[in-house]
Amino acid sequence: MTTQEWKFTTKDIAAKPDLFLSGHRACAGCAPATVLRLIMKATRGPTIVTESTGCMEVVSSIYPYTSWAVPWLHTAFETAASNASGIEAALKIMKKKGRIKQEHVDVIAFAGDGGTYDIGIQALSGAVERGHDFLFVLYDNEAYMNTGIQRSGGTPHGAATTTSPAGSVIPGKLEYKKPIADIMVAHDMPYVATASPYYWKDLLTKVRKGLEVEGPAFLHVFAPCPRGWRSNPAKSIEYSKLAVETCVFPVWEAVSDEYQLSTPSKLVALAPQKKKPVADYLQGQGRFRHMFKPQGKKLLEEVQRITDERWQRLLMKCEMAQKP
Amino acid sequence: MTSQEKTWKEIAPAGVCSKSSSEFLTGDWKTYMPVRDLEKCTRCLLCVLFCPDGAIRWYPEKGDIAFDYSFCKGCGICANQCPTNAITMKLAQE
Amino acid sequence: MQSVAKQKMMALAGDEAVAYAAKQSDVDVVAAYPITPQTIIVEKFSEYVANGEVETEFVCVESEHSAMAASLSASVTGARAFTATASAGLALMHEMLFVTSGCRAPVVMAVANRALSAPINIHGDHSDSMAQRDSGWIQLYAENAQEAYDSIIQAFRIAENLDVLLPVMVGLDGFTLSHTLENVETLLDEGVKEFIGTRQFPKVLTHEGKTVPFRLDPANPMTVGPLALQNYYFEFKRQQEEAMENALAVIQQVNSEYAKISGRSYGNGLLEAYRLEDAEVVAICLGSTAGTMKTVVDALRQDGVKAGLLRLRTFRPLPVEEIQSALAGVKAVAVMDRCLSFGGNGGPVFHEVRHLLYEAASRPYVVNYIYGLGGRDTSPTELRSIYENLQRIIQTQRVEKPIQYLGLRD
Numbered sequence A: 001m002t003t004q005e006w007k008f009t010t011k012d013i014a015a016k017p018d019l020f021l022s023g024h025r026a027c028a029g030c031a032p033a034t035v036l037r038l039i040m041k042a043t044r045g046p047t048i049v050t051e052s053t054g055c056m057e058v059v060s061s062i063y064p065y066t067s068w069a070v071p072w073l074h075t076a077f078e079t080a081a082s083n084a085s086g087i088e089a090a091l092k093i094m095k096k097k098g099r100i101k102q103e104h105v106d107v108i109a110f111a112g113d114g115g116t117y118d119i120g121i122q123a124l125s126g127a128v129e130r131g132h133d134f135l136f137v138l139y140d141n142e143a144y145m146n147t148g149i150q151r152s153g154g155t156p157h158g159a160a161t162t163t164s165p166a167g168s169v170i171p172g173k174l175e176y177k178k179p180i181a182d183i184m185v186a187h188d189m190p191y192v193a194t195a196s197p198y199y200w201k202d203l204l205t206k207v208r209k210g211l212e213v214e215g216p217a218f219l220h221v222f223a224p225c226p227r228g229w230r231s232n233p234a235k236s237i238e239y240s241k242l243a244v245e246t247c248v249f250p251v252w253e254a255v256s257d258e259y260q261l262s263t264p265s266k267l268v269a270l271a272p273q274k275k276k277p278v279a280d281y282l283q284g285q286g287r288f289r290h291m292f293k294p295q296g297k298k299l300l301e302e303v304q305r306i307t308d309e310r311w312q313r314l315l316m317k318c319e320m321a322q323k324p
Numbered sequence B: 001m002t003s004q005e006k007t008w009k010e011i012a013p014a015g016v017c018s019k020s021s022s023e024f025l026t027g028d029w030k031t032y033m034p035v036r037d038l039e040k041c042t043r044c045l046l047c048v049l050f051c052p053d054g055a056i057r058w059y060p061e062k063g064d065i066a067f068d069y070s071f072c073k074g075c076g077i078c079a080n081q082c083p084t085n086a087i088t089m090k091l092a093q094e
Numbered sequence C: 001m002q003s004v005a006k007q008k009m010m011a012l013a014g015d016e017a018v019a020y021a022a023k024q025s026d027v028d029v030v031a032a033y034p035i036t037p038q039t040i041i042v043e044k045f046s047e048y049v050a051n052g053e054v055e056t057e058f059v060c061v062e063s064e065h066s067a068m069a070a071s072l073s074a075s076v077t078g079a080r081a082f083t084a085t086a087s088a089g090l091a092l093m094h095e096m097l098f099v100t101s102g103c104r105a106p107v108v109m110a111v112a113n114r115a116l117s118a119p120i121n122i123h124g125d126h127s128d129s130m131a132q133r134d135s136g137w138i139q140l141y142a143e144n145a146q147e148a149y150d151s152i153i154q155a156f157r158i159a160e161n162l163d164v165l166l167p168v169m170v171g172l173d174g175f176t177l178s179h180t181l182e183n184v185e186t187l188l189d190e191g192v193k194e195f196i197g198t199r200q201f202p203k204v205l206t207h208e209g210k211t212v213p214f215r216l217d218p219a220n221p222m223t224v225g226p227l228a229l230q231n232y233y234f235e236f237k238r239q240q241e242e243a244m245e246n247a248l249a250v251i252q253q254v255n256s257e258y259a260k261i262s263g264r265s266y267g268n269g270l271l272e273a274y275r276l277e278d279a280e281v282v283a284i285c286l287g288s289t290a291g292t293m294k295t296v297v298d299a300l301r302q303d304g305v306k307a308g309l310l311r312l313r314t315f316r317p318l319p320v321e322e323i324q325s326a327l328a329g330v331k332a333v334a335v336m337d338r339c340l341s342f343g344g345n346g347g348p349v350f351h352e353v354r355h356l357l358y359e360a361a362s363r364p365y366v367v368n369y370i371y372g373l374g375g376r377d378t379s380p381t382e383l384r385s386i387y388e389n390l391q392r393i394i395q396t397q398r399v400e401k402p403i404q405y406l407g408l409r410d
Helices: A010-015 A031-041 A055-060 A080-096 A113-118 A121-130 A180-185 A200-212 A233-245 A263-270 A278-282 A286-292 A294-317 B046-050 B077-081 C014-024 C039-050 C064-077 C087-092 C094-102 C145-160 C189-196 C233-262 C289-302 C320-326 C348-356 C380-396
Strands: A047-051 A072-074 A106-111 A135-140 A191-195 A217-222 A252-255 A258-261 B032-036 B056-059 B064-067 B087-091 C007-013 C029-032 C057-060 C081-085 C108-113 C138-141 C168-173 C181-187 C203-205 C211-213 C271-274 C281-285 C307-312 C314-316 C332-337 C365-371 C403-406
Touching: A010 B046, A010 B056, A031 A055, A031 A135, A031 A200, A031 A217, A031 A233, A031 B046, A047 A080, A080 A106, A080 A121, A080 A135, A080 C029, A080 C057, A080 C064, A106 A113, A113 A121, A113 A135, A121 A135, A121 C064, A135 A200, A180 A191, A180 A217, A191 A200, A200 A217, A217 A233, A233 A263, A233 A278, A233 B077, A258 A263, A258 A294, A278 A286, A278 A294, A286 A294, B032 B064, B046 B056, B046 B077, B077 B087, C007 C014, C007 C145, C014 C039, C014 C108, C014 C145, C014 C168, C014 C181, C014 C189, C029 C039, C029 C064, C039 C057, C064 C081, C064 C087, C064 C094, C081 C087, C087 C094, C094 C233, C108 C145, C138 C145, C138 C233, C145 C168, C145 C181, C145 C189, C145 C233, C181 C189, C181 C233, C189 C233, C233 C314, C271 C289, C271 C320, C281 C289, C281 C380, C289 C307, C289 C380, C307 C320, C320 C348, C332 C348, C332 C380, C348 C365, C365 C380, C380 C403
Parallel strands: A047 A072, A047 A106, A106 A135, A135 A217, A191 A217, C029 C057, C029 C081, C081 C108, C108 C168, C138 C168, C281 C307, C281 C332, C332 C365, C365 C403
Antiparallel strands: A191 A252, A252 A258, B032 B087, B056 B064, C007 C181, C138 C314, C203 C211, C271 C307
16 A cells, blocks of 8 residues: 555654644643644645545634644534545646646645534545545544534443433433545545544654555544543553553554554453553543442443444454454 | 634634644643652553553653643643552642 | 637537537646546546556545535645535535635536435435535526537636636536537647646745745645634735626636637636627526527517626626626516525525616616426426516506526415
8 A cells, every 4th residue: 555654763753843733722631732733743745635524623723813833614503524525636737727736736625524424424524435535533432522622422331421421211321423534435445543632753654644645544543532421631642552552442444444453452362361441541530430439330331341342343454353 | 722713714624623732731730730740750651551641751862751730631640550659649739 | 719619519518518628738636536417428438548648647536525625725735726516515515615715726627516405306406506605606597518628728828817816617507408418619638738837826925034935835835724814814815805796707717718729719608698788688697508509599680679697707806897787778687596595585696796787767667477496397388488578568557576496386
């Protein structure tokens, strides 16, 4: 797929000037902000970014201030992928007609849960089916955070949100997290990957792969939100590590629907005794607090069960399933 | 925002932003601030990468990092992620 | 003074004429979704693309909402964007129409005017575009396929004018115009190219402190479509209104420039006065019905009635002064609406005409006729009855029913 593997050192990346600038209004400890900052470090040349309505869009573009050192367009909530389609089509034809001086311009679409799982899924699916050359990045903080922590298709089972509160009758969200990355793999698209910011090298490598691929690429990035998860802002990156270690959010990539586990998850697969129980991850997050009460025990077991089941299914896809 | 706001005739159409957010200092958000023990710090640069606000910078010519407290919101990610516990969060002075 | 250019007569249905005009206009991106009765536009254009007759990226989007998002984004990137829709498709784009005009993207769109559901109806009326009259789009309504062709070409000039920079929608009545074959005089390709020219971009101040062309260009990064809070949003909207006001002059200017090369003019571009000079009874209408109305007016004139017709070609921006002066001295006016504004005491055009006559030195009787909804055909006899009613009103000095439904089974 890629002819030349991108080699980089920590110092290289750290020295690269930020394209997602300081002075944005994200909360203290916002992992999506870290994710965006890191992703913009992996750009390879002229880049245009488009974003759907959501936390990262709002915090980075409060008129007259902008945190974007690249051309950036926001139109609406559903439209990260439809914007990208229009931008990519324009670049293509303008290049053909000799109106663009750059050799190549990368197009990146950023969207949160809402703009990807739910209101944005139609445009995303359409753009991918049409084969536009762009990278779509989902920064997943597992709820509609910008509007006040309402549940999304990406909210995990049992999580408390403002539209799925943990009440005395219903203990949080009853539905399960939509397997969005698998849905994208089923589109038979060139490149799909999941990543977690603690494993920043893996994240950057995947961003670059997504940009280099010809055609659409989808990157699902885990991005803890201390505000919505009611967790310690200092631990946002730590949670992104725990999510992988507990297999709540495994990291993998699929090149034209051939799955491959990425190193951080591969280590867990090869040494299953090292796999941490989900409680290690859930504990400390206020949105799961009710699971640690006596009446929440069944819910906690269910979360462990579904995590294990999905993990096994993933291993099978990666042909790494252990024989029972 | 303290600058005088412009009239409709003076601003660019379509909301084209006229200022970089690097002019908007978020440092006064913090309650705690990171303090680094220079001996423990190995210059691994993880804090530089993980900071959501880009408030820790690597200066290759100096061979060292520096904290930009005018943007640091005091989240504590740097302290939490530092592999050698070189960073501690202290109550920020006014 | 330029002489009328050599032209080619072609037999085209309204949709085909629109597609042909778009083809000649060096459009860069077409992002569209099919909906009756616009389908022929996208199908025809697809043929051009498949045969290599146009240098255009044709994006078969998965819905009209995405059609407008993609068109607007392509336009902001610097491409000339054209799209088309109707009815429910236009309604689905509603949110994005406001975004497009707010982003000052000069997108041109043909609307094959069709009724809105429910119940579902695929035939012509103006409910679709009238429902978008607040969206900040310029609205032109064509009387025939010829005008639809001419208006699409003019629309690019109007939209891209640096004093305007607003998207333009051109309405052509569903089936009556979209699907009916007419003789259409078409300009030659070079003529259109010369008339429209290449797209110009205004210069804007970016966050880098540079004043550069307004488009997404990595060489000159800018942020478009930000969050504007209570302290700024209002100012952006005022800018759009100013652009609308500027459009009044630009539409007229483009109309007269186009007349020089084509020999065709649509009134002054804003409205068309038909036998209005000494008219006492006047009807106002938009779109294809005007064609039939003109024959009705001619027959009435034969019978000695001082009848006249005011056809509104431009509905947005509303040509206030022009309508006021056109109606000066008229005794009774019937405003025809091919659309209802439910619970609103009459149709949209009725509201606006009455409103702009409020300060007139002498106000005529103004009544409303709702007609033609869902493609309901209106006969010349029925149309003539409008004028007969106006005469009766003048005679009796009384309006019995200010709002009437023409052709409704009651």
